[in-house]
Amino acid sequence: MDEGLNTRQEYYLRLWILMLSLDSGLANVTTLLRFERPVSHMTGNLSSMVLAVGSGEGQLFLRLFLALTLFLLGGMLSGFLFRERLFAPQKRYGVLLILGGLVSLFLRERPELFYFLCFFMGTQNAMFVGFRGTLVRTTHFTGYLSDIAFELGAFFSCKGHHGWKIRLYLASILCFLIGGAVAFWAVPRGGAELFLAGAYLMSGSYYFLLRRFGHWGPSVPRKPLSQGTDKALGLPDISV
Template sequence: MARESREGLLSLWILLLSFGSGYVNMSAVLKFGQPVSHATGNITSLAQGIFDGQAFLVGRLLSVMVSFVLGATFAGMLFSKRSHDPRKRFGFIPLFGGIGAYLLRDYQGLLYYLSFLMGLQNAMFLDYRGHLVRSTHFTGYMTDIGFELGSYIMGRRHQSWKIVFYFLSILLFIIGGIMSAIFDGLGMQMEVLALLYIFLGVYYIVFRWQHLFPEESDEE
């Protein structure tokens, strides 16, 4: 397979991770009233909870944030070299993430599991055209869009692809949230979440073996 085609399949997977994180975050908001894909809003809510003396809220917010950090810590243990290598087994993270979400779908601990999953996903060392990708929060992407637009206006247009990539990532995050709300109304929200992440895991596993290790795949 041509390099361009492989890059296209890989970039599609990375964009679908943004869709998945949007779905997960909306699921957590609808089920628990709590976002899990980013920390800034939670830190602000924590400050308000401390000021208002809401011990339960403070405890839950701290647990959500610690779960996110633990997920990122686990990613650091798995990918400690901090270098992108397509041969790394990234696919097993969403695969087992989806299985775990299905098994915990009826438990209150699901909130902390989803936060752990988002921390783990966001800390995967993913690279797209030489740039580190974060797939669960988009404040940085909005900043990058503005910066790249400014560069484009000033005539530096050789990296205008970034604008498209960041925009698509944000758009897919939004669509993921909308789809979560739709399936919540149908009573299938967590089942679809589990299937989505299992699909994302299988997608990368198949991509890895078929396109990164064609010789090994042929031998098998």
């Protein structure tokens, strides 16, 4: 069994995770401004479906239902590709991101971009990505806010806490906001979709650089793993 990642390898991996958070911010604000709907999370869309039924807006309901279905199908794709529940340097991570960038580029001026991004956000959010033994998500951050609050509560109670989680989650939220700010600036100028496609192409290419030049670190143990625990990824849980 390996001993996990060293400090330098963790730095490069953390940077990739933050890039994914920035990508999500770009995607979500772009669709909010262009299509008036989010794609990185579905809670608001679920609530809007209820309102659409109550107000008799059948077309809106069908649109939201399709968005939700595509998000689920995207998650199913990740479930199929990462069914071993192992976070290891597999090519499929980079391939998915590069394909997402290319399709976004192709659809940049078409309304179908909204539906593709619903699918792709579902795929990205369900990708089996981890850091220090903890499964991380990179498209929405309600859970991160709860986790930050929990760790702060543990800190003030003088019990065990994970300072690195607070730093990682805050940095991820900041990158999401930066991506959103870029989209807010670029949408009126007609360039947000190009930024979005380029960001995913960069994230996918950066991932392959991690693999190529050995900055990833050793693979995790080859055994089935379960989500939801600090040991879910076979990497050591290091408290700071």
